Amino acid sequence: MFRIPPGLVEKYGISGPRYTSYPTAPIWHDIDRATQLEWLASLKESQRPFSFYFHIPFCRNRCYYCGCNTHVTRNQAQSATYVEHIIKEIRQITKYHSNNKEVRQLHFGGGTPTFLLDEEFEAILGTMRSAFSFETDVEIAIEVDPRTTRPNQLAFLSELGFNRISLGVQDFNHEVQVAINRIQSEEITYEHLQVARSLGFRGINFDLIYGLPFQTLNSFEKTLSSVIQMRPDRLAIYNFGYLPNRMIHQRKIDPDSLPDRQTRLALLFEAIHQLTDAGYEYIGMDHFALPEDELAIAMKNRTLNRNFMGYTPKADVDLLGIGMTAISEIGDYFLQNEKQIKPYQKQVSETGLAACRGMALSQDDIMRKWVIRRIICHFYLSFSEFEAAFNISFSDCFQTEVEQLKTFQEDGLLAIASDHFTVSETGKIFVRNICMVFDTYLNKQDAPTVRYSNTV
Ligand SMILES: C[S@@+](CC[C@H](N)C(=O)[O-])C[C@H]1O[C@@H](n2cnc3c(N)ncnc32)[C@H](O)[C@@H]1O
Numbered sequence: 001m002f003r004i005p006p007g008l009v010e011k012y013g014i015s016g017p018r019y020t021s022y023p024t025a026p027i028w029h030d031i032d033r034a035t036q037l038e039w040l041a042s043l044k045e046s047q048r049p050f051s052f053y054f055h056i057p058f059c060r061n062r063c064y065y066c067g068c069n070t071h072v073t074r075n076q077a078q079s080a081t082y083v084e085h086i087i088k089e090i091r092q093i094t095k096y097h098s099n100n101k102e103v104r105q106l107h108f109g110g111g112t113p114t115f116l117l118d119e120e121f122e123a124i125l126g127t128m129r130s131a132f133s134f135e136t137d138v139e140i141a142i143e144v145d146p147r148t149t150r151p152n153q154l155a156f157l158s159e160l161g162f163n164r165i166s167l168g169v170q171d172f173n174h175e176v177q178v179a180i181n182r183i184q185s186e187e188i189t190y191e192h193l194q195v196a197r198s199l200g201f202r203g204i205n206f207d208l209i210y211g212l213p214f215q216t217l218n219s220f221e222k223t224l225s226s227v228i229q230m231r232p233d234r235l236a237i238y239n240f241g242y243l244p245n246r247m248i249h250q251r252k253i254d255p256d257s258l259p260d261r262q263t264r265l266a267l268l269f270e271a272i273h274q275l276t277d278a279g280y281e282y283i284g285m286d287h288f289a290l291p292e293d294e295l296a297i298a299m300k301n302r303t304l305n306r307n308f309m310g311y312t313p314k315a316d317v318d319l320l321g322i323g324m325t326a327i328s329e330i331g332d333y334f335l336q337n338e339k340q341i342k343p344y345q346k347q348v349s350e351t352g353l354a355a356c357r358g359m360a361l362s363q364d365d366i367m368r369k370w371v372i373r374r375i376i377c378h379f380y381l382s383f384s385e386f387e388a389a390f391n392i393s394f395s396d397c398f399q400t401e402v403e404q405l406k407t408f409q410e411d412g413l414l415a416i417a418s419d420h421f422t423v424s425e426t427g428k429i430f431v432r433n434i435c436m437v438f439d440t441y442l443n444k445q446d447a448p449t450v451r452y453s454n455t456v
């Protein structure tokens with residue numbers, strides 16, 4: 001059984017960012033149209049290939065735990081209007097690229113992207129293929145809710161070029177499923193996995209959550225055993241983000257039904273124990289993959305990247321977010337679109353674009369982003385690589401931080417050598433805390449007060 005020394009959870013279990021970006025989104029500020037255009041124009045000088053993220057917000061019902069940016073509706077007509085806006089946004093963006101760059105990755109997330117009709121997917125992919133050329137091994141990924149796919153939908157998506165898939169599972173226990181308003185049989189999950197496999201989808205992922213109502217060590221053990229038998233290529237095991245003050249629908253969950261902190265940790269440790277025993281590798285925060293999977297290989301080669309979609313083997317790209325709430329990362333700029341469907345569609349109708357928040361990174365931000373990304377993706381940081389990248393000594397640049405790291409070393413979370421440091425197996429559980437040492441905004445007097453989820 002995976003264990004950690006006593007006292008560490010009490011010491012390090014605090015609220016902290018998940019570092020899908022640095023600086024984190026709450027630090028960004030409102031931007032006007034002129035700023036958005038100026039930042040987009042930097043695409044013309046960039047030689048990096050593109051990665052596109054499409055946010056499809058629709059869901060027919062709300063799962064009570066859900067923390068995603070969704071738009072709950074059963075009115076299918078809404079997707080046609082939304083897709084028209086998405087296509088308009090893509091066409092506007094194409095004006096900002098130079099022709100010699102290719103698309104390396106497309107990712108459809110949500111909400112539930114499979115809400116879209118076949119012809120709507122065709123329209124989006126058709127627009128993309130006529131505006132951009134794709135790399136020969138382009139990854140086209142989609143998040144799928146096995147409860148609501150249409151017959152033959154996966155086959156249709158495969159024909160259209162989709163080749164990676166992530167299935168929302170969460171937990172197989174019936175009592176848990178009732179409490180979260182998500183009834184999903186093991187059979188339907190397995191059926192989708194089999195169909196996806198037979199169609200040649202790779203990097204097939206399951207999402208699970210620990211910390212859900214009525215989960216016990218015993219019930220979660222059973223869910224994990226069933227999952228291991230099915231053997232998806234990848235697993236995301238998320239810590240339940242319970243923020244009922246911000247997300248009203250989460251109030252439908254009885255707080256007394258939630259596992260306490262000790263149990264939650266036991267659930268995480270059980271997942272680490274069972275999955276690593278079954279041959280999965282612990283990729284990083286919340287993620288596991290079979291050793292032959294591209295994600296595990298990228299971690300070993302230290303080419304793994306992390307962005308708003310989570311961990312990805314596709315690095316060195318300009319990320320363009322299309323749709324409501326979608327985030328773009330273009331070189332040293334972050335931009336985020338309007339977060340609600342109506343303002344998003346209004347902005348796109350009027351201007352073709354919809355970014356309303358963002359940030360231009362300073363040199364200090366760029367260096368800290370480099371460091372945080374390496375810690376959270378590789379669990380390893382080379383001082384000489386930092387010096388080669390920025391022409392400045394790591395220890396001169398981060399004197400205070402290096403002092404703070406010594407406490408982590410004393411607690412067995414890090415091993416510091418003359419030219420690098422490595423995060424230990426126990427340290428992986430607390431990797432967000434290690435990154436927080438380098439986050440200059442957390443301690444700023446005028447930093448916005450943000451309630452992040454707990455680090456463990
Ligand atoms: C966009 S959904 C996946 C696709 C599809 N809508 C579905 O539910 O099957 C993304 C994933 O985020 C995770 N998630 C959603 N809300 C969460 C929360 N409050 N805490 C932790 N993970 C959450 C779930 O594991 C979910 O599968």
Ligand code: SF4
Binds near residue numbers: 063070111
């Ligand atoms: S978990 Fe997926 S299906 Fe459930 S509400 Fe959230 S986005 Fe929709």
